[in-house]
Amino acid sequence: MPHKASRRKILIRAVxxxxxxxTAFLMTSIGLHAVLPFPEIDGGVSQKFRFFAAHKDExxxxxxxSSRIYFQISPAIFDRVTRESGxxxxxxxxxxxxxxxxxxxxxxxxxxxxxxxxxxxxxIEYDELQTKWSTENQxxxxxxxxxxxxxxxxxxRKLTDAGADPLWLPNPKKLRDIxxxxxxxxxxxxxxxxxxxxxxxxxxxVSRAADVLDYFFRRDTxxxxxSYLGTASDGYVTRPGGMSPSQAATYDRxxxxxxxxxxxxxxxxxxxxxYRQCATEIRSIGxxxxxxxxxxxxxxxxxxESTGLAGVVMAFNxxxxxxxxxRSSVRRDGQHLTKSGAEEFTRIVxxxxxxxxxxxxxx
Amino acid sequence: xxxxxxxxxxFFLLVFIVYWTMRNNTARKVWLLLCSYFFYAAWNxxxxxxxxxxxxxxxxxxxxxxxxxxxASQRLWIAISVCVNLGVLGFFKYFNFFVSxxxxxxxxxGLPASESTLNIILPVGISFYxxxxxxxxxxxxxxxxxxxxxxVDLALFVSFFPPLVAGxxxxxxxxxxxxxxxxxxxxxxxxxxVMLFLAGFIKKACIADGVAPTVDRxxxxxxxxxPTSAWIGVLFYAIQIYCDFSGYTDMAIAAAxxxxxxxxxxxxxxxxxxxxxxxxxxxHISLSSWLRDYxxxxxxxxxxxxxxxxxxxxxxxxxxxxxxxxxxxxVIWGALHGVAxxxxxxxxxxxxxxxxxxxxxxxxxxxITIYAVCVAWILFRAHNLSSAGTILKQFxxxxxxxxxxxxxxxxxxxxxxxxxxxxxxRRWFAESWRQWPAPVFAAAYGCTFAVVLLFVPPHYTPFIxxxx
Numbered sequence: 001m002p003h004k005a006s007r008r009k010i011l012i013r014a015v016x017x018x019x020x021x022x023t024a025f026l027m028t029s030i031g032l033h034a035v036l037p038f039p040e041i042d043g044g045v046s047q048k049f050r051f052f053a054a055h056k057d058e059x060x061x062x063x064x065x066s067s068r069i070y071f072q073i074s075p076a077i078f079d080r081v082t083r084e085s086g087x088x089x090x091x092x093x094x095x096x097x098x099x100x101x102x103x104x105x106x107x108x109x110x111x112x113x114x115x116x117x118x119x120x121x122x123x124i125e126y127d128e129l130q131t132k133w134s135t136e137n138q139x140x141x142x143x144x145x146x147x148x149x150x151x152x153x154x155x156x157r158k159l160t161d162a163g164a165d166p167l168w169l170p171n172p173k174k175l176r177d178i179x180x181x182x183x184x185x186x187x188x189x190x191x192x193x194x195x196x197x198x199x200x201x202x203x204x205x206v207s208r209a210a211d212v213l214d215y216f217f218r219r220d221t222x223x224x225x226x227s228y229l230g231t232a233s234d235g236y237v238t239r240p241g242g243m244s245p246s247q248a249a250t251y252d253r254x255x256x257x258x259x260x261x262x263x264x265x266x267x268x269x270x271x272x273x274x275y276r277q278c279a280t281e282i283r284s285i286g287x288x289x290x291x292x293x294x295x296x297x298x299x300x301x302x303x304x305e306s307t308g309l310a311g312v313v314m315a316f317n318x319x320x321x322x323x324x325x326x327r328s329s330v331r332r333d334g335q336h337l338t339k340s341g342a343e344e345f346t347r348i349v350x351x352x353x354x355x356x357x358x359x360x361x362x363x
Numbered sequence: 364x365x366x367x368x369x370x371x372x373x374f375f376l377l378v379f380i381v382y383w384t385m386r387n388n389t390a391r392k393v394w395l396l397l398c399s400y401f402f403y404a405a406w407n408x409x410x411x412x413x414x415x416x417x418x419x420x421x422x423x424x425x426x427x428x429x430x431x432x433x434x435a436s437q438r439l440w441i442a443i444s445v446c447v448n449l450g451v452l453g454f455f456k457y458f459n460f461f462v463s464x465x466x467x468x469x470x471x472x473g474l475p476a477s478e479s480t481l482n483i484i485l486p487v488g489i490s491f492y493x494x495x496x497x498x499x500x501x502x503x504x505x506x507x508x509x510x511x512x513x514x515v516d517l518a519l520f521v522s523f524f525p526p527l528v529a530g531x532x533x534x535x536x537x538x539x540x541x542x543x544x545x546x547x548x549x550x551x552x553x554x555x556x557v558m559l560f561l562a563g564f565i566k567k568a569c570i571a572d573g574v575a576p577t578v579d580r581x582x583x584x585x586x587x588x589x590p591t592s593a594w595i596g597v598l599f600y601a602i603q604i605y606c607d608f609s610g611y612t613d614m615a616i617a618a619a620x621x622x623x624x625x626x627x628x629x630x631x632x633x634x635x636x637x638x639x640x641x642x643x644x645x646x647h648i649s650l651s652s653w654l655r656d657y658x659x660x661x662x663x664x665x666x667x668x669x670x671x672x673x674x675x676x677x678x679x680x681x682x683x684x685x686x687x688x689x690x691x692x693x694v695i696w697g698a699l700h701g702v703a704x705x706x707x708x709x710x711x712x713x714x715x716x717x718x719x720x721x722x723x724x725x726x727x728x729x730x731i732t733i734y735a736v737c738v739a740w741i742l743f744r745a746h747n748l749s750s751a752g753t754i755l756k757q758f759x760x761x762x763x764x765x766x767x768x769x770x771x772x773x774x775x776x777x778x779x780x781x782x783x784x785x786x787x788x789r790r791w792f793a794e795s796w797r798q799w800p801a802p803v804f805a806a807a808y809g810c811t812f813a814v815v816l817l818f819v820p821p822h823y824t825p826f827i828x829x830x831x
């Protein structure tokens with residue numbers, strides 16, 4: 001009996017001490033996560049965030065999204081058109097190369113947490129929730145900083161086909177496919193592991209010591225900032241170049257094929273849920289969300305009807321309605337416009353925005 | 364699955380909890396065996412059959428050695444074991460190397476040669492578990508170890524997951540007796556083990572992976588860098604390989620200790636060695652002692668003439684180099700160490716009784732040794748011989764016209780790390796934590812681990828010795 005008693009004592013002591021260590025670890029991690037500065041992220045994320053934080057009350061209009069926003073929306077032109085139309089705005093382009101959902105939703109939340117007092121309209125690029133990360137970018141900090149539970153849970157739901165309802169029940173057929181690496185779910189197991197690991201790494205602050213150093217010894221240069229913020233410090237950067245004749249021919253063929261495709265594809269319920277969350281957060285600070293579909297060949301068939309979103313969807317994915325931004329002469333590739341194309345697109349967006357504001361669809 | 368990944372934490376927690384919940388020693392061993400195979404299968408399940416095959420072959424050889432009465436048949440069985448083990452190792456690790464080397468040689472002679480190599484995947488840790496397994500049959504043959512009829516014991520010895528993929532190389536005489544008696548949790552030095560794991564984690568995840576990008580950048584295009592940067596690149600590599608490998612060893616020893624098993628020590632502050640012989644008594648001790656006992660001494664060791672002993676040293680070091688990798692850079696690395704060992708022996712012989720030599724060596728022994736070791740590391744890390752030549756010119760002769768450079772303050776990092784290492788060797792880091800009340804220790808440990816993770820770089824660099 002004494003042996004049994006001492007065994008129990010050892011067990012209780014081991015469990016208690018393990019629980020203490022785990023609690024101390026979690027508390028320290030969460031505490032550090034709360035006090036650490038915004039991480040230093042490549043691609044202009046940090047530069048734009050810092051700039052916006054310093055000038056947050058100067059802007060009333062914000063554009064957020066990928067390179068299709070970054071290099072294609074000129075705040076200067078947008079503001080000029082709105083001013084001339086009697087609805088003056090002061091806008092900022094928060095586009096970042098390669099930033100899609102869920103990263104854009106996370107960054108938007110961080111921007112809103114800054115409590116910008118005068119922000120009235122927020123344009124969010126409208127596209128599918130991305131689950132794939134290229135292998136070479138998986139170890140970058142860019143793939144890590146946004147991995148909170150809100151974002152990761154949506155990704156896990158999408159990967160396991162669990163639906164967007166509050167009750168999370170993975171699809172058994174999908175689970176079987178994942179376990180057996182069936183067609184269509186070959187890489188899903190790896191992605192599930194990747195996102196769970198990113199979540200763990202994010203909340204345990206892996207590699208965040210560098211941010212503390214950067215915070216105190218900011219190594220940012222004026223040239224570096226300008227390269228991301230643009231010459232007018234409005235977040236818009238132009239990219240030179242157009243397409244060669246052969247590239248233009250390939251583009252024209254791709255465009256014709258995309259236009260010939262019958263039917264439309266709605267966004268997944270996970271993307272819609274993410275946008276719904278964004279819209280709620282935007283409305284909570286008194287601003288209006290506007291969802292923006294840019295003119296690119298891969299977005300032509302995105303459905304815009306009955307999205308169920310509490311916000312207007314401004315769609316420019318119809319080449320017949322907006323031929324001027326689909327001509328090969330104004331395009332760099334299927335996704336992006338040239339400088340003149342970007343200026344034309346900005347003018348169209350601004351004109352549409354003014355029109356919708358006048359009709360009361362955008363308040 | 365690597366020791367520094369989160370999934371290893373969950374894996375080990377499961378192994379640990381189930382293991383200590385079990386009371387039956389056989390059940391525990393079976394559990395550990397299953398977990399070890401699962402651990403290996405996480406990399407590539409197909410190669411678990413290779414581990415199993417190697418184990419089965421040596422199990423049969425062990426039993427046959429016990430049954431055989433005549434020395435001739437015993438010699439036959441041990442030859443079978445050595446051939447099977449080295450055959451598997453040779454095929455998976457050296458086939459392409461030998462074919463391409465032979466083809467290159469024939470081409471050099473002007474003879475037509477077509478190089479046909481297979482697309483062979485190198486099984487992780489094959490060099491380690493092959494040596495584990497071979498130590499068993501050789502020791503049974505020598506009568507130092509009784510052949511076991513318990514397959515689970517032998518299989519667990521070969522595949523025990525902490526040292527499976529990167530050592531330390533465990534011998535049957537060291538490990539098999541540990542499997543006889545059931546372990547008691549109350550005998551485990553949990554504090555010591557978890558602190559050792561933390562130390563290993565810091566070495567690998569913070570230091571080795573922290574300096575890895577600088578090392579990779581330099582060794583990828585050495586000609587682009589200045590000689591000062593070459594020094595930084597090479598010194599950083601010396602730090603990386605030590606922290607990477609000894610970090611793995613620390614974590615392996617700690618994980619094994621938490622399950623009640625002891626693994627041999629593998630490092631004893633090698634960068635404070637005062638000559639190359641001393642270095643090999645402190646670096647990868649389990650390999651150097653394995654090579655000494657199973658290769659150098661059977662070759663004749665120090666017996667016979669000086670030339671004969673020197674031949675044995677060179678053979679041992681060349682094969683030791685080749686053990687690390689199938690490339691000429693590794694062979695030359697081994698040769699350099701062999702030559703350094705011979706120079707040291709000659710120096711000792713020629714300066715015996717000379718006071719000036721002893722006085723000079725008091726100051727020069729350490730810098731000469733560390734310099735020689737770093738020069739050899741260049742061969743170990745360089746992508747090819749021409750790249751190694753470029754680096755050697757920069758490092759040894761300060762010759763080179765590159766224009767890229769690393770910040771010179773990185774040399775201070777080298778100094779700081781060396782200083783911390785020196786303090787550690789002098790036992791300046793108190794073990795006062797052993798006296799703390801258990802809950803205080805647990806809370807401090809949890810907090811410390813959370814802070815340590817801040818310094819882990821975002822990229823994961825695989826353990827260098829996994830490729831061996």
